[in-house]
Amino acid sequence: MIKRLLLVLALILAAAAPALAVNPDEVLSDPALEARARTLSAQLRCMVCQNQSIDDSNADLAKDLRLLVRERLVDGDSDRQVLDYIVSRYGEFVLLKPRFSARTILLWATPVLLILAGGLSLLLFARRRVGRPTGSALTDDERARLDRILGE
Missing domain, CATH: 1.10.8.640 (Cytochrome C biogenesis protein)
Known part of the structure; x- marks a missing residue:
């Protein structure tokens, strides 16, 4: 075996x-x-x-x-x-693996540029979301019901 x-x-x-x-x-x-x-x-x-x-x-x-x-x-x-x-x-x-030269600079720089662009877009998206309310305001009926629930 x-x-x-x-x-x-x-x-x-x-x-x-x-x-x-x-x-x-x-x-x-x-x-x-x-x-x-x-x-x-x-x-x-x-x-x-x-x-x-x-x-x-x-x-x-x-x-x-x-x-x-x-x-x-x-x-x-x-x-x-x-x-x-x-x-x-x-x-x-x-x-x-192409050599690093003036003719291949775009080839070598593209991954770095894409990572920077992605990071920048995530940063901008996150900054827009900060301080922004995530939902709508409560109606008077919802606020009264919430007060009753919390009061119990």
């Missing part, structure tokens, strides 16, 4: 592991260069899948980009040079 439970647990853990699309023929023989290539591949967007990194995508273009990254690293480029080269060919969109 325990063996079956352990087997099921191992299968669940194996299924939850990330499925990387890097093929064995793409892997570099130098472990340090391969680690750099994996790090860079995780930062680059697959232009076909768009919400996956090229490290996770099985698309042909993702494979080409993975090979290009590895080729540039073998040629001696730094990580920054590799990213700059790919961005120069495919544009800023290829980066999963």
